[in-house]
Amino acid sequence: MMRKSDFEGIESAPRWILLFLGANLAAGMLAVYVWHAANLVFSIQAASGSTSALSVTGMAAVDLWLCLVVLRGFPAGAPLRSAWLLITLAAAARVVSGVMGSLSGSGAPAVLAAGGPIQLALLAAGIFTLLRVLRRFGFCREPGTADWAVSGIAVLFTLCRLGEVAAEWLAGRPIPLETWISLAGLPILCVLFLEAMLLRQSVVRIGNGLITRGWVALVCGIFLTGAGELTLWVIPHYSQTLPLAMFGALIRLPIAAAFALVPASQVAAQRRATKPANGQPEDLAGGTDHRLLWPVMPR
């Protein structure tokens, strides 16, 4: 049962993020249902676009702010300082992309680069540093078959996209700059998938504590990014009537929320350490419920 104190202070950030995400998703689902019940007589693409962009940018801003709070807890020389610095820079890239997208249009190359390959590369570097630290403590484990399979899907998707673009290029059709930028992010996404699977294995090895919940959220964020890319690529191949922008908005917010949960969980853990919850059940102390994030994670 939730109490008032569960939603007080910065340590309650994971709960607020999940609450906001839940409300937003429910509203989005309702909109899709109404649109479908009304027999597609009106377009909901335009209405959903600006609202979702605002939500996503706002979530990215919260993510950046929480990252900065976490970064303050890691002074120079701390093993995870560089990892958090890179994760913060990735969050900053998402904010810049969101703000610039609102100001100059989402199709601008700088916007696409900041929200695509740049933030993915920064994230990949950050997770690589995190994995190195975990390896030093003996928490890393080889990826399993399922991990290789999931990473394989990402690679397959990348190859399909590259093949499609190559076919168009060979046919003499002009390839827009945004497509090239999008393609540049795909190999990084493959690396991120592999890192996410390694991180998932580490979490399985370590357990689901207050610290590891943030990593679970990171794995979810990467998984959702890949799934979103795949969905947005697959849908136009099969249906021209589905509201693509609506689906895009429905996918982008959970991704932003998952990435925001990473520093939020870390902040919750840090605050739990410095301000122990008196008489609180430890399992509820400032963390997110892992079942909402990753159903296969062990308790």
Added chain:
Amino acid sequence: MHPSTAGLVAYCDAQAGSARRRRIDNHLSRCQQCRGELRRIQVEKDELSISGISGATGDLKTGLTELLSSMVAWRDGQTVGLASGVKNRVRSQLELYMGSPAVSLMERPGMRAEELLANACEILDALLGPAAAEAVRDDMLGGLRCAREAAETLSRAAVERHPRAAADKHPPRGSEKHQ
């Protein structure tokens, strides 16, 4: 007239008066029976005193041994209880921040409490940040006076690992004056 046994005992113990002693001396020089009686009393007295002293020494040794054993057992019990308490706290904190599997990964059979504590602090320091890890460590050692030394050792190690953070937290007095 022969002296009484009580008189001979008093003579033997040198507790008889000088007149009585003189009388007994005169009598003993003439009476063989009383000399024999005095010898018997003397022998019995010697035996009694020897057995009494040795008996007392045996009791003392046994008592001291028992006392020392009790003290050692008490001290060991205290140490074991303290170590067990520290281990339990470290385990619960690790479970809270990392998870149960992490505890089984970190704790080897027969691992000493201070070793587990040091490992936990190092990992929490890396993953949670030095300030938060220090708070967790204080929480783990809270109320355990005997663990103060371990805490100081860990603090020194933390300062060696993050000298800059320590300098920020505890600036030297000279710099405070300059400011």
